[in-house]
Amino acid sequence: xxxxxxxxxxxxxxxxxxxxxxxxxxxxxxxxxxxxxxxxxxxxxxxxxxxxxxxxxxxxxxxxxxxxxxxxxxxxxxxxxxxxxxxxxxxxxxxxxxxxxxxxxxxxxxxxxxxxxxxxxxxxxxxxxxxxxxxxxxxxxxxxxxxxxxxxxxxxxxxxxxxxxxxxxxxxxxxxxxxxxxxxxxxxxxxxxxxxxxxxxxxxxxxxxxxxxxxxxxxxxxxxxxxxxxxxxxxxxxxxxxxxxxxxxxxxxxxxxxxxxxxxxxxxxxxxxxxxxxxxxxxxxxxxxxxxxxxxxxxxxxxxxxxxxxxxxxxxxxxxxxxxxxxxxxxxxx
Numbered sequence: 001x002x003x004x005x006x007x008x009x010x011x012x013x014x015x016x017x018x019x020x021x022x023x024x025x026x027x028x029x030x031x032x033x034x035x036x037x038x039x040x041x042x043x044x045x046x047x048x049x050x051x052x053x054x055x056x057x058x059x060x061x062x063x064x065x066x067x068x069x070x071x072x073x074x075x076x077x078x079x080x081x082x083x084x085x086x087x088x089x090x091x092x093x094x095x096x097x098x099x100x101x102x103x104x105x106x107x108x109x110x111x112x113x114x115x116x117x118x119x120x121x122x123x124x125x126x127x128x129x130x131x132x133x134x135x136x137x138x139x140x141x142x143x144x145x146x147x148x149x150x151x152x153x154x155x156x157x158x159x160x161x162x163x164x165x166x167x168x169x170x171x172x173x174x175x176x177x178x179x180x181x182x183x184x185x186x187x188x189x190x191x192x193x194x195x196x197x198x199x200x201x202x203x204x205x206x207x208x209x210x211x212x213x214x215x216x217x218x219x220x221x222x223x224x225x226x227x228x229x230x231x232x233x234x235x236x237x238x239x240x241x242x243x244x245x246x247x248x249x250x251x252x253x254x255x256x257x258x259x260x261x262x263x264x265x266x267x268x269x270x271x272x273x274x275x276x277x278x279x280x281x282x283x284x285x286x287x288x289x290x291x292x293x294x295x296x297x298x299x300x301x302x303x304x305x306x307x308x309x310x311x312x313x314x315x316x317x318x319x320x321x322x323x324x325x326x327x328x329x330x331x332x333x334x
């Protein structure tokens with residue numbers, strides 16, 4: 001799915017349609033390997049942005065990072081990824097995740113890992129034209145049911161996102177790649193690989209053959225301090241959510257409480273100022289091109305195969321992507 005020391009770009013799905021084609025072509029022209037579109041709650045569904053991006057490119061891999069089987073039925077996921085694979089000429093990948101904040105819209109996520117396993121089963125059966133039927137606890141296919149259109153590839157590369165032991169073990173059994181989202185921490189690579197290994201060995205797979213990616217919000221700027229200032233506000237919003245997932249990080253309860261209080265009061269600027277630089281660097285790519293290169297080197301040296309730079313990238317998407325492509329990417333091309 002990815003090459004070793006691969007760099008990719010992820011975009012939020014909140015843009016006017018024309019921008020996706022322009023940015024995708026720009027990402028490909030700069031030499032990145034992959035483009036992802038987020039599928040965050042209450043943002044645009046990623047399939048249309050990805051289709052526009054596919055039509056504007058010819059080389060890079062494309063996919064959602066990531067859809068979940070709780071708000072989108074596996075039948076619809078299979079259909080959307082099959083269409084993206086057709087439009088892109090076989091360059092699609094499928095990102096699956098259990099999802100977050102779904103209780104805000106009344107969607108329950110009980111038995112998440114068994115549901116994910118069955119969703120993968122259904123998607124893969126539909127793509128390969130297996131019409132023998134499927135009878136799971138949560139999903140079913142009547143014998144004889146199959147997609148009523150041609151599918152370009154009977155299997156699309158699967159990326160599973162997550163942090164938990166059980167979801168990463170499932171990824172070790174079934175995925176081509178695992179992505180740890182919201183992290184730029186090299187120390188987390190080995191503990192997460194150990195969780196993947198448990199599932200891979202159970203399934204008789206080589207754990208090292210499964211790709212490993214880290215992805216996080218990114219702001220790059222010629223002035224590294226300005227980049228960190230720009231990213232702190234966004235970090236204040238999701239640090240309390242992501243930090244407890246990282247087994248290598250311990251945030252002082254007093255600091256976490258102060259950040260939570262300020263965020264709840266709507267003062268994300270003040271909350272962001274409380275985040276020290278060393279903690280910021282564990283959950284975001286923020287700094288000058290040279291500083292971003294140093295972060296990436298540490299992550300690759302720790303055993304990651306791919307790094308994904310997430311929105312907002314810089315003071316503007318295009319400006320940040322340009323700096324990443326022209327100043328960071330060449331450091332990892334031989």
